[in-house]
Amino acid sequence: MKPSRCRTGSSLSKGISPKELYVKKIRNGTVIDHILAGHALDVLKILGIDGGEGHIVSVAMNVISKKQNKKDIVKVENRELEPGEVDKIALIAPSATISIIRDYEVAEKTRVKLPDSIRGIVRCSNPACVSNAEPVEPKFSVERQDPLRLRCYYCVRIMEKTDVLKQF
Ligand SMILES: Nc1ncnc2c1ncn2[C@@H]1O[C@H](COP(=O)(O)OP(=O)(O)OP(=O)(O)O)[C@@H](O)[C@H]1O
Ligand SMILES: [Mg+2]
């Protein structure tokens, strides 16, 4: 049998037949790829996407990547992520790549990166922490990326992924 060819020019079709595409192409929107397998729903939660705002959202979980590892993918149509949202995704999916799609092509692509310290994205879960009482920006050092472990700069409370997700 002859291998089928994709007519479209983008690298989405590079070397793979349409049969192997897990999610169809979108015209405009955001693709979050290379999410650690099993974390796609956490990514949606941290972005506040629950289907209620009407965007077409496609989720693929535990698909096999080129490197033969499992990964998750999220595609959101007609919505481009804002810079602050990229930082939130880094907390939940430090290996992810975010591609902005315009007119079917990858217009911008960012590999998310979790910095050594994070500010202002999450609050300390210790109610007695000074950062919850004073008008100061919450600040954490990233002790471990995966599983996530943050240490509050003010009270040394440890925050894990579940503590972070509770805030979204
Ligand atoms: N029009 C489109 N609709 C939906 N997804 C797209 C579209 N174009 C590209 N993508 C997806 O966006 C991501 C980045 O596209 P790119 O062409 O850079 O992929 P790639 O060469 O596989 O790169 P990577 O090494 O990041 O996997 C991939 O997940 C790809 O499947
Ligand atoms: Mg790829």
Ligand SMILES: [Zn+2]
């Ligand atoms: Zn604290």
